[in-house]
Amino acid sequence: MSASFSNSVPADDISRFSIVQAKGLVKDLSKPVAVFYWIDFIATIVLGHAAFGILLHIEQLTGWSGEVLWASRLLLFGVVSILYMRAAMFIHELIHLPRGEFRGFRIAWNLLCGIPFLIPSFVYYPHIDHHRRKHYGTERDGEYLALSHWHPANILVFLAAALIVPLATFLRFAVMSPNYGGQWERDTMPCIIYSPAYRITI
Structure with missing residues (x-):
């Protein structure tokens, strides 16, 4: 690795080392096995x-x-x-x-x-949108929360919400999904009950 690095990047040019060069150094390690x-x-x-x-x-x-x-x-x-x-x-x-x-x-x-x-x-699969350039780190990013700007009490509520996730997940698949067929459910709860159309329009 050190030999490849020295051949690819001259010592006096290290400040201009690019992301492309970095990827090139480890491209043989990025393929999933x-x-x-x-x-x-x-x-x-x-x-x-x-x-x-x-x-x-x-x-x-x-x-x-x-x-x-x-x-x-x-x-x-x-x-x-x-x-x-x-x-x-x-x-x-x-x-x-x-x-x-x-x-x-x-x-x-x-x-x-x-x-x-x-x-x-x-x-x-909606996680893919998190990596889109127009979404990442913006208000449209479903995985981005500006916690540093939140009141401490709101952060505690956010953390406590994790405790209800197992129950919410059970209700989603055991109660809501089997009854997912009415127009009201399709119009109002596509992100709670899986809808193929929701993934397309997110």
Whole structure:
């Protein structure tokens, strides 16, 4: 890497080092390799399920009680949360991977993680708009929030809202989606209940 860098960028011209040159130096590292995705995801989701199973049955498995039991549960809860979060974050990779590629991995991820966790990959496609130049960092950017300009109380409300997301997700898929057929639902709640037309017009 250092040799390539010195050949591409003279020492006296480092101040004019461009993004194009930077990409050229690591272009061989930017191509996704399917086997890495498979190993990473399968290991993560299996370890997550194993840790979750131990968390549920740790009292029977160890015979522990009192403070030791609760400390172990808290530790395992943290481990499970990290592993499941890592598995879920593959949804971001799926959206950015070229369409038509990694088809088997997409199916496996949805079956083992996306659908059970109520986050099938199609719900994240609007993320693409976040990267559009006319949207990024503007008021039209659905993933941009000017938190630095918010009142501290509003920031706390924003953080607390994460606590209702699991319930809202359950209601979306278990209650709203099966009843998504009326004109009122299609006109007023396309972003809450998945609508193919919504993705086109976002």
